[in-house]
Amino acid sequence: MRYIDEFQDPALARRLLDDIRAAVTRPWALMEVCGGQTHTIIRHGIDQLLPPEVELIHGPGCPVCVTPLEVIDKALEIASRPGVVFCSFGDMLRVPGTGRDLFQVRGAGGDVRVVYSPLDALRIARENPDREVVFFGIGFETTAPPNAMAVHQARRLGIGNFSLLVSHVRVPPAIEAVMQSPDCRVQAFLAAGHVCSVMGTAEYPALADRFGVPIVVTGFEPLDILEGVRRTVRQLERGEHTVDNAYPRAVRPEGNPAARAMLDDVFEVTDRAWRGIGVIPSSGWRLSERYRAYDAEHRFSVTGIDTREPAACRSGEVLQGKLKPHECEAFGTACTPRTPFGATMVSSEGACAAYYLYRRLETAPPAAPFEEAPVG
Numbered sequence: 617m618r619y620i621d622e623f624q625d626p627a628l629a630r631r632l633l634d635d636i637r638a639a640v641t642r643p644w645a646l647m648e649v650c651g652g653q654t655h656t657i658i659r660h661g662i663d664q665l666l667p668p669e670v671e672l673i674h675g676p677g678c679p680v681c682v683t684p685l686e687v688i689d690k691a692l693e694i695a696s697r698p699g700v701v702f703c704s705f706g707d708m709l710r711v712p713g714t715g716r717d718l719f720q721v722r723g724a725g726g727d728v729r730v731v732y733s734p735l736d737a738l739r740i741a742r743e744n745p746d747r748e749v750v751f752f753g754i755g756f757e758t759t760a761p762p763n764a765m766a767v768h769q770a771r772r773l774g775i776g777n778f779s780l781l782v783s784h785v786r787v788p789p790a791i792e793a794v795m796q797s798p799d800c801r802v803q804a805f806l807a808a809g810h811v812c813s814v815m816g817t818a819e820y821p822a823l824a825d826r827f828g829v830p831i832v833v834t835g836f837e838p839l840d841i842l843e844g845v846r847r848t849v850r851q852l853e854r855g856e857h858t859v860d861n862a863y864p865r866a867v868r869p870e871g872n873p874a875a876r877a878m879l880d881d882v883f884e885v886t887d888r889a890w891r892g893i894g895v896i897p898s899s900g901w902r903l904s905e906r907y908r909a910y911d912a913e914h915r916f917s918v919t920g921i922d923t924r925e926p927a928a929c930r931s932g933e934v935l936q937g938k939l940k941p942h943e944c945e946a947f948g949t950a951c952t953p954r955t956p957f958g959a960t961m962v963s964s965e966g967a968c969a970a971y972y973l974y975r976r977l978e979t980a981p982p983a984a985p986f987e988e989a990p991v992g
């Protein structure tokens with residue numbers, strides 16, 4: 617197949633669904649790690665097309681959603697300071713911090729700019745040597761390499777007025793944390809293909825062995841998801857637990873060596889807090905000693921942050937797969953994309969946003985692959 621729409625082919629989807637139905641003999645709970653996969657699943661009604669024995673549990677892989685409130689509040693504080701140009705991808709601007717968001721900081725006069733690459737922020741720093749330019753570097757192994765590249769370039773070019781507010785997270789420790797949770801129901805994982813396209817698959821066999829779970833590397837189109845489910849169910853029914861790459865068009869076992877080398881040069885592994893979940897050991901990256909001068913947290917020494925999560929928001933349970941978004945009392949009533957309580961309602965990869973966007977509570981299950989739910 618060469619074109620994206622071929623990965624949405626209804627006839628092929630029916631065949632994969634038939635294979636899954638034929639293979640399944642008892643209930644299984646699979647977690648899709650990535651929020652992008654969650655959106656594909658909800659948008660196309662894949663969870664409703666699967667046989668009832670196969671449950672898809674939404675995982676913590678939404679980078680915006682897991683960025684800790686304390687870091688959001690630090691971003692708000694730094695962005696409010698005179699002389700600062702605060703650059704971010706657009707999906708961070710609506711994420712609620714304690715009492716406000718980056719849009720409100722911009723409305724109050726802060727110089728908050730949406731950029732499409734950290735290198736855009738670096739260019740702004742070069743063009744404005746009298747301003748401090750900060751890029752909000754969040755996300756998983758996918759967004760970390762370009763952020764590392766920006767810092768590397770800043771150091772190489774001697775651009776001293778550029779810094780990174782870092783909150784990077786890593787998938788394998790999150791899988792470990794999910795499996796160690798006392799009420800964990802997850803029996804297998806659909807791993808995030810884009811993460812593995814950078815990092816490869818070498819970190820996963822130890823997890824599959826330790827927890828006895830199949831881990832199938834999966835893409836983001838409907839047929840990718842269905843093929844991932846098919847391979848996972850096959851392993852579960854056979855009592856196997858191996859790492860299987862169902863996304864070979866993008867993922868090689870060794871990942872992307874150049875990107876990994878850049879990560880190793882610029883970052884070092886650290887414990888990281890995940891919003892709504894708590895600290896997961898060794899689950900993040902921070903700038904290594906060599907690049908510490910480019911760390912916005914050090915440069916701006918933001919202290920005295922008093923964080924407050926809305927009491928009604930249950931996004932921590934949503935992110936751990938313990939609660940479906942529509943089971944939250946505030947879903948769609950007090951909490952909407954216009955009045956979000958949590959990041960999961962505004963992020964383009966957030967599970968609450970997916971349920972709201974595709975009207976999960978208002979539409980009947982699709983009659984056939986892939987009848988679109990109305991959007992809007």
Ligand code: SF4
Nearest residue numbers: 930931944951958968
């Ligand atoms: S629906 Fe809103 S309040 Fe409920 S968990 Fe999601 S973001 Fe939080």
